[in-house]
Amino acid sequence: MGSGRSKQLPADYAVAIIFLLALWEITSLLLNRPYFPGPYASLLVFFHEMAKYLWAHLLVSTARVVVSLAAALVPAVILGMVLGREQRLDRYASPLIYLSYPVPKIIFLPLVITLLGLGELSKIFLISVIVFFQILVTTRDASRQVSKSMVDSVISLGAGQLQIYRHVIYPACLPKILTALRISLGTAIAVLFFSETIASRGGIGGIGYYLMEAWARMEWDTMFAAIIAMGIMGFALYMFLEWLEKRTCPWEFL
Amino acid sequence: MIRVSGLEAAYINNNTLIPALGEVSFTLERGQTCAIIGPSGCGKSTLLYILAGLLKPLAGDVVISGEPVRPKRKETALILQDYGLLPWKTALANTTLGLEIRGYSVKEALEGAREAMTDLGIWEFRRHYPAQLSGGQRQRVAIARSLTLKPDLFLMDEPFSSLDALTRESLQKTLLDFWKKKNSTMVLVTHSIEEAVFLGQKILIFTSGPGRILQTVENYGMGDAGYRTRPQFYERCSMVRGIIEGGL
Ligand SMILES: Nc1ncnc2c1ncn2[C@@H]1O[C@H](COP(=O)(O)OP(=O)(O)OP(=O)(O)O)[C@@H](O)[C@H]1O
């Protein structure tokens, strides 16, 4: 059955990219300010900078996002699936989740830096915690909605608890987990940027750090090169998650 | 094969007891078929869940094949109206699931599934996901899956109620053929009087909830594919209809 997902072609992406570049060029022309260079100049600087140090910053930032998402994903999925099925556990966990979920956890950044220092741990910890809650809540809700008769019919085939999770709960939650992950990706990159601008010691500080440095030196082209790098990172990770969903949930794309 | 005596069942909701089944007793011999019919909410599904060992009764005894009922009895197959199939597994993977869960090797599971799916004429659809199958094909996959487990007791909860009349009749015939070939015991919950008379040697008619057995009809003459067109079939149908309407 069609799930209403549109299937994008490479050509559609090309049109979208050309449109965005044109919009950028027009804005730049209209503004006509040194701090808003056009796409051509920015891309030139981007490739130039990539050849120097930008690639290393890009790599570091990407690694941070990937590691944070993975670190949040595994416990959030396991806990979410269990809470969705075990009402007794959920009775205790739900109030905790509802109280802590809406708190903007970014406000703990100074505290986290004080506790964990300026290194990798503080950034990864903060991103993971924020993303953890998003994935946890989605997974728990998805796990709750798994139809009882589906579980019953698998039990009647002789399935134990682990097999119920493996054959029913996990696959039922998987598409929603991947959607949550895609939504979390935006949050993760935003938090990453924020923590890289604040909690960096110099050196290969990541794109956020790189961008703020360029900004401080008023090197506008370099700043835009960093913006392009951040955009490419987000787009690539997003496309990876799309690909992953197509690979792991083929029944969603019939 | 099945001996149910003094069975009562209830659900607990917010600390209140909701009776679902009141005082049911009946027996079913090995190889017999039994159709259960009654008004909505009278506890038919509840009874089936108890027979499958998925629900504990409030009172009474249920003995299956000489042993008290227990969950996961290997030779019991349960087929539900919907949702029996997992949407994320292909027809083949759905069929092998029972054998896989019971620890058979991949090769054995595949062999068993191929045999059952070929018998039911759905082997060519093995790579399809449930969403790509018609209702009838889906129900055939569910039946194939239970056949792989070589059950001696089939429990079915309105297995054909979402199908169109023609598909429904063809599957009823398939089921009848299987029953005659394998001589397994069948309990079938249905809303359709025709289905009950076509497939049930014994027809248990329930009162409205909490259900008790209003009357048991011994349906002599059932068991051959031509039964549906005989005058006797119509008589039996109107008799069952009369009992149901009289009991309401
Ligand atoms: N999980 C549940 N919790 C509480 N009450 C339930 C539950 N399941 C069923 N009941 C109640 O038990 C009674 C019997 O339900 P059951 O599903 O066995 O009826 P049924 O005969 O199968 O009905 P139908 O023909 O509509 O399928 C109903 O009154 C129903 O409201």
Ligand SMILES: [Mg+2]
């Ligand atoms: Mg029912």
